[in-house]
Amino acid sequence: MRRFAFIILSFHLLGLQLCSQELFDFSKVDPTDNIIKATQKALHNSKADAFNLKGQLFIELVDRGNYPEADSVYLTLENDIEIDNPNEFHRTVIAQKAYLDKVNTRYQSSLTQYLDLLNYYQAVGNLKKEFITHVHLSEYYRAKFEFESMYKRLQSALSISKRIDIGPDKMAFWHSRKASYHTQVTPQSDSGHYHLNEGLKLLEISGSNYVEGLILNEMAYSSRDNDFEKANELYKRSMNLFSEASLFRNYIDVSNNYGMLYLANNRLEESKAILEHVLEFGEENRLYSALEYTYNRLVSVANGLNDNELFLRYNERRVNAAYENRRQAFFIQADELSANFEKDLAENQLTLEKDISEAALSKASLNKQVLLLAILILAVISILAAVLYNLRKKLKLKNGELESKKIEITKANEQLNLELKRKSTLFKELNHRVKNNLTILSGLVYLQESSLGLKHKHSHYEALRNRIKSIALIHEKLYQQEEESNNIELEPYLRSLINEVHNALGHTKSIEITLKCHNISLPLDEAIPVAIILNELVTNSFKHAFENIEDPKINIYADMREDKILLRYADNGMGFSEEITNTESLGVKLIDLLVAQIKGKTQVQSSEKGYEFELVWLS
Numbered sequence: 001m002r003r004f005a006f007i008i009l010s011f012h013l014l015g016l017q018l019c020s021q022e023l024f025d026f027s028k029v030d031p032t033d034n035i036i037k038a039t040q041k042a043l044h045n046s047k048a049d050a051f052n053l054k055g056q057l058f059i060e061l062v063d064r065g066n067y068p069e070a071d072s073v074y075l076t077l078e079n080d081i082e083i084d085n086p087n088e089f090h091r092t093v094i095a096q097k098a099y100l101d102k103v104n105t106r107y108q109s110s111l112t113q114y115l116d117l118l119n120y121y122q123a124v125g126n127l128k129k130e131f132i133t134h135v136h137l138s139e140y141y142r143a144k145f146e147f148e149s150m151y152k153r154l155q156s157a158l159s160i161s162k163r164i165d166i167g168p169d170k171m172a173f174w175h176s177r178k179a180s181y182h183t184q185v186t187p188q189s190d191s192g193h194y195h196l197n198e199g200l201k202l203l204e205i206s207g208s209n210y211v212e213g214l215i216l217n218e219m220a221y222s223s224r225d226n227d228f229e230k231a232n233e234l235y236k237r238s239m240n241l242f243s244e245a246s247l248f249r250n251y252i253d254v255s256n257n258y259g260m261l262y263l264a265n266n267r268l269e270e271s272k273a274i275l276e277h278v279l280e281f282g283e284e285n286r287l288y289s290a291l292e293y294t295y296n297r298l299v300s301v302a303n304g305l306n307d308n309e310l311f312l313r314y315n316e317r318r319v320n321a322a323y324e325n326r327r328q329a330f331f332i333q334a335d336e337l338s339a340n341f342e343k344d345l346a347e348n349q350l351t352l353e354k355d356i357s358e359a360a361l362s363k364a365s366l367n368k369q370v371l372l373l374a375i376l377i378l379a380v381i382s383i384l385a386a387v388l389y390n391l392r393k394k395l396k397l398k399n400g401e402l403e404s405k406k407i408e409i410t411k412a413n414e415q416l417n418l419e420l421k422r423k424s425t426l427f428k429e430l431n432h433r434v435k436n437n438l439t440i441l442s443g444l445v446y447l448q449e450s451s452l453g454l455k456h457k458h459s460h461y462e463a464l465r466n467r468i469k470s471i472a473l474i475h476e477k478l479y480q481q482e483e484e485s486n487n488i489e490l491e492p493y494l495r496s497l498i499n500e501v502h503n504a505l506g507h508t509k510s511i512e513i514t515l516k517c518h519n520i521s522l523p524l525d526e527a528i529p530v531a532i533i534l535n536e537l538v539t540n541s542f543k544h545a546f547e548n549i550e551d552p553k554i555n556i557y558a559d560m561r562e563d564k565i566l567l568r569y570a571d572n573g574m575g576f577s578e579e580i581t582n583t584e585s586l587g588v589k590l591i592d593l594l595v596a597q598i599k600g601k602t603q604v605q606s607s608e609k610g611y612e613f614e615l616v617w618l619s
Contacts, residue, residue: 001322022250023277024243025118032066032285051077054094062096065249065287070100091117097138102140112386131160136176142525145499146325154178168202173211175199179218187508193569209245214237217254225263231261252278252290259297266468268304275301279500288325295321300344326424326472340436366398373516437471440528444468470535474527488527489515494534509546520565526619529594530567536587537569537613545611560619575606 039057043050054077061070074097101110114137121130138153149598157174160166171416175195182192196324201217219236235258255278262271282291285490295318303310373391377384444498474488494515522530538554546552548573557568595602600617 003453023274024239029248029281032061032064032069035060036069048259052398053087054088058093058134059096060246062100063245063376064285065247065355066285066287066292067100067104067249074100098140101135102143105143106516107140107144114140118585119468122400123254127160127164128166128170129168131157132173132579134160135170135174135177137503138181142177142180142184145184147181151185168205169208169211170197171200172208172215175202176211176214176218179215183218183222192218206490209241210247213245213250216241217257220261221257228261228265232258235261248281248285249287249290251289252282252294255288256293257465259294259301263297263301263304263511266304267302271303272298272305286324287319292318292321292325298451298478310561322468325468332499351422369394437528441468442553470531471528474531486524487521488524490520490527490530491515493527493531494556497531497535498538501535501542505539505542507542509552511542511546512553514553517556518560519559522565522619526598526617528599529617533591533594533615534569536591540587541571541573541611545571545575547574549573561616564616564619566618567613567615570610572610575608575611 029502036057036269039053040246043053049154049476054073057072058073058077061067063071068154073094077093090554095117098113098117100112101107101113114133118130118133118137121133134503141147141150141153154174154177158389161171161174175198179192179195179199182189182195186192196215196219199211203212210419216234216238220231220238222229223234233256238254239258241249242248243253259271259275262274264267267616276296278294282288282294295314298314299318301310302308302314304508305386370391373387377387397447417455494517495513498513534556541554553572555570559566591602595615595617598617602616605612
């Protein structure tokens with residue numbers, strides 16, 4: 001028996017050794033700071049076009065996944081881009097910026113840039129560039145879960161490919177996005193597999209590491225449940241392709257999926273080795289948005305290994321990565337606001353200087369007229385009185401215009417000062433919101449830990465992540481609002497929240513969701529408690545309500561009744577069990593606390609025909 005155990009242990013250690021040998025060695029990669037310093041040195045020593053050097057650095061940083069650094073570099077490029085008539089390299093930089101804005105959820109800016117590029121390529125008849133812009137726009141709409149628009153963009157690109165030879169690498173990219181569409185919309189069909197295989201065939205003619213890496217990752221993901229060895233090989237090939245192309249953000253994303261494959265098959269040490277090998281590089285290069293998911297999976301590994309010290313260490317790092325990710329997003333927005341303000345200030349200064357110059361020219365012209373009039377006075381004494389009268393009239397008119405200009409300039413300066421104060425207040429308010437929500441996050445973690453049992457750590461932390469996401473989603477909506485407001489539109493927020501819960505729980509059953517919120521908007525201090533309450537209700541419905549229900553439905557209704565808001569949540573599931581409705585459970589406690597926080601009143605009905613929750617509070 002001991003000999004048998006020794007043989008199993010030897011194979012396990014051999015698997016760990018082989019796994020570590022196949023992973024990418026990040027020590028060979030230049031840190032991000034070195035790449036930036038090298039460009040700065042080249043700018044100092046070379047007379048080459050500064051825009052091209054900084055533009056190449058910006059493109060490389062986006063490809064590597066160093067999004068905050070790329071944003072900082074772009075701020076130095078923005079004023080140099082010829083808006084009316086950019087050259088081809090400028091348009092390449094604009095396309096990369098549109099992609100960067102998309103992954104940073106600055107959707108309006110991303111869409112504007114993509115559409116400007118599309119209009120230009122259509123005007124000049126560049127069909128290949130028009131094709132690829134349609135494909136990028138389809139990916140934009142996929143990120144926003146607008147699948148009908150995604151499909152239309154893919155069809156527009158397909159119609160172009162029937163008119164000209166697009167090239168195998170671009171068509172392979174189209175197939176990869178069409179497969180992504182079917183994965184989201186028709187996951188049970190074979191259409192996604194068809195497009196992935198077609199894409200791989202095209203890449204045999206003309207390869208693209210990025211596109212092939214995307215396709216292999218998608219194929220591995222679809223094979224993970226029924227063919228471990230196939231998924232294992234596909235993930236390794238995808239990681240190799242991304243590392244060869246220095247696409248390190250994509251590499252870490254696939255590495256997270258790869259580690260999850262081993263975690264799902266209870267091969268915890270191998271999963272740990274796969275996930276840990278990206279940590280040092282990710283921390284050094286500040287790839288916090290990707291590392292947040294890595295630490296999430298390492299926490300699950302530590303939990304499976306029953307290693308409390310490892311669990312606490314990686315849980316702390318996960319919180320730090322989440323904090324750094326949000327902090328980076330805040331400073332990027334602050335830098336953009338500051339840059340926009342400085343740009344407006346510079347434009348107003350130029351306008352002011354132009355007005356002063358025009359006034360000086362006008363005054364010089366006037367002086368010339370005075371000299372001519374003086375000469376004429378000596379020659380024509382008889383018309384002196386009439387000339388002096390006309391001259392005084394013109395002088396008075398010009399002085400009045402100058403005074404009017406001066407008043408307009410003074411008002412413009414006052415307006416600029418008011419705008420500066422408003423921007424300063426906005427920064428403070430944004431910082432205050434982040435601080436308050438981090439306090440809420442800390443309280444939720446404490447409350448979660450207090451209720452944990454050893455056997456239920458994973459499910460509890462899954463619930464905690466969903467609660468944190470419900471709060472983070474509120475901030476995301478606030479940042480995305482074009483008009484400044486402390487209020488959250490309830491209906492669009494709920495659609496996003498339900499999508500987040502659906503994705504987080506991996507729910508496969510189709511559920512009919514009906515939302516009628518009658519343009520209800522909530523202030524921040526009401527939106528966060530209501531968001532967490534709805535997160536609990538939706539999560540419980542997804543987890544427990546529809547196990548044997550053929551046509552599951554969820555209805556959410558909200559309306560204003562005089563000075564009160566009525567919120568009604570209902571599903572047609574099998575009702576909540578005593579275990580779920582037990583007042584000792586964390587979810588019920590949390591709902592009760594949050595209802596008390598907004599001074600609301602509730603009514604709950606649960607039966608075999610469904611569950612109904614009604615909340616009324618004074619707004």
